[in-house]
Amino acid sequence: MQPANSDHLDPARINWPVAEPVLPPNTHPALAEAARAAATAYRAARHQLSRAELAEEIAQGADNTPTMRVDALVEDAIAEAAQRNGVNLLSEEAGFLDHGSAVTLVVDPMDGSANAAAGVPLSCFAGVVTEDGVASEALTVWLDTGRSWWARAGEPAPYRTSGRTSLTGAAVCLLRPKDNSMAAWLRVAARASRVRILSTTCLETALVAEGSVDAFADPGSDTHRIVDLAAAMVTVPAAGGVLLDVHGRPLEFDPDLTRRWSGVAAATPALGDELIATILG
Amino acid sequence: MQPANSDHLDPARINWPVAEPVLPPNTHPALAEAARAAATAYRAARHQLSRAELAEEIAQGADNTPTMRVDALVEDAIAEAAQRNGVNLLSEEAGFLDHGSAVTLVVDPMDGSANAAAGVPLSCFAGVVTEDGVASEALTVWLDTGRSWWARAGEPAPYRTSGRTSLTGAAVCLLRPKDNSMAAWLRVAARASRVRILSTTCLETALVAEGSVDAFADPGSDTHRIVDLAAAMVTVPAAGGVLLDVHGRPLEFDPDLTRRWSGVAAATPALGDELIATILG
Incomplete structure (x- = not known):
């Protein structure tokens, strides 16, 4: 318009x-x-x-x-x-x-x-x-x-993830590279077929949930607060995917908003695991 | 909806x-x-x-x-x-x-x-x-x-670029890094305050024209065909910005669609020149 x-x-x-x-x-x-x-x-x-x-x-x-x-x-x-x-x-x-x-x-x-x-x-x-x-x-x-x-929570959503299981050939949204995540960012970009940076975690994880991209990740910069990941903790699993932290820390609703995570949303558990392994190098 | x-x-x-x-x-x-x-x-x-x-x-x-x-x-x-x-x-x-x-x-x-x-x-x-x-x-x-x-062409548009003149502090959209543009991509990302990859040159150059981002660039991968840049050749200058090729090649409407350019859209001539200098290293 x-x-x-x-x-x-x-x-x-x-x-x-x-x-x-x-x-x-x-x-x-x-x-x-x-x-x-x-x-x-x-x-x-x-x-x-x-x-x-x-x-x-x-x-x-x-x-x-x-x-x-x-x-x-x-x-x-x-x-x-x-x-x-x-x-x-x-x-x-x-x-x-x-x-x-x-x-x-x-x-x-x-x-x-x-x-x-x-x-x-x-x-x-x-x-x-x-x-x-x-x-x-x-x-x-x-x-x-x-x-x-x-x-x-616990009920299937009307949308589904792409179901992709491997990073090779995957379309991945990434948080923009930062000083403490540059090497991991480049490893993921080299393995994936396509990377995007939309600068909006909540929309990017929604796109994972509906199957328009295969995954989204903060490649280890520990930028995410729980409020950035809260909705995806429900919508991505309800669509068949996973929401994880790169370092395996549990995602918790804590009033202390200075806590940080590196969130990974992926179409399948296998893709989530491969993304995290690639980020950790 | x-x-x-x-x-x-x-x-x-x-x-x-x-x-x-x-x-x-x-x-x-x-x-x-x-x-x-x-x-x-x-x-x-x-x-x-x-x-x-x-x-x-x-x-x-x-x-x-x-x-x-x-x-x-x-x-x-x-x-x-x-x-x-x-x-x-x-x-x-x-x-x-x-x-x-x-x-x-x-x-x-x-x-x-x-x-x-x-x-x-x-x-x-x-x-x-x-x-x-x-x-x-x-x-x-x-x-x-x-x-x-x-x-x-040649008439001012109702929208205007941001007017930014320097890459320091700029918000830049980039084509995704490719093997032949990785080093330049990283140089631009290191200088800019924010990078995005939306994977749509025509929308990204429109965002430059309306002042929502400061610049867009293919950092030297020579991916653009003239059809990718044609609309921006008019809209970006009409909004006060510039549309350039990294290597200074003239943008021409040529029926030979195998020709390639590395397009740079910037809010001002100064920002365009600094982006190109950064890409060329």
Whole structure:
């Protein structure tokens, strides 16, 4: 589509629409409202603020990384939705917000923050419903299109992974190479038939779940927080795949958001094991 | 959105809609009809065929690379549109189709073929209208969303590049590293603040034009055909940026589609020059 009133665009802003999330009717009401709140807040932010204003680092988050303005605006809207629904929230910037509920939403308010602030149309809301530290359902929403991936823990999803078992010939999404993961990044790139870097873990793991790519990995840079991986912990296994940590650390819903993992989502256990072996060299 | 009738999905197929392109009213009728034909054909192909069937290599194209079934189906629809409109066509698989016109559409029917066949929602129609070898207008359509970027040669576009002049701190999209471009790829990745690989040159150059990323480059692998760069030759300069070849070769509309370039799209001439110097080492 063309942006609305394309004769009067402000080129400093992102002039494309944010879609209304289309969610399965059985989505947990608090999770659904959080997703809709995220989309509404991101839409307003893109409408009102320039790319530079969206990207401005305005605080330090509970995960010990800088908080962009767009992160804060979207998370605030989600926090209000959680409070209205009487559930607790564990979220990237705010940390744990206790509303005295047995239910906690574990949420990445704005996955792919750098994309979201710059206008690269690849960013997501992603979250899970947990009770007593166990996830019961997960939802990922691609904000530019409203496409969503939902799954209930322990039940098969309507989408399936590709079923690929070997890294040779595989299409792999990777976190961008960092100083502490460069050698592993290159080993994976050399073995796979195709690598992509979309800079949005939640969308990339959704693409693994639906079979559009064979795997996604942080090749050992320990960048992931539990909020980055929470939705994939449900959706990828529900589609026949696996979600693992490169170093075998258990993925746990811990209010301490300074903990880090190197997540690997793969179409099959065999592909996950081969990816990890390649990363570890 | 959820796919239609999500209870009855065939997980071997891509179950998301292909959008109807939304085009400016002043788009050249033949170019507009080619874009709509591409979207219609891709929609039908995703509906009827599995990912494996879309990706099957069924011929060798005029560009001397394998033709996937999805490439052929979309190009056939575009060729019919060109014939109906009485214009010539220069296209990736079919080469030059002479309909005795002074006007030739130069088209990449399915940019990001691997994405398009696998279900990674990043693929485009892109084309230009040429007369006597000179492009007069360009159109890029992101097929999953219908978003389009249109420009007339020599006139400013409503979108603008980021204006960034230095590689330090830049967000750069790169073609995936290949054996003959690995060292240059790593040099660019080390200097830029962020690298992405979206595997769709036409969308990545459109993101440069609209200021969502600062630059895009094939770091010297000589992968680009003129059809990959044709639309960006108009849209990027119309937005204030530059489109260059790493080795300074002129970008020419040549019916010989075996010719190759290493395209660089950058927000400013200074950034383009620094990227090329970094790639050449």
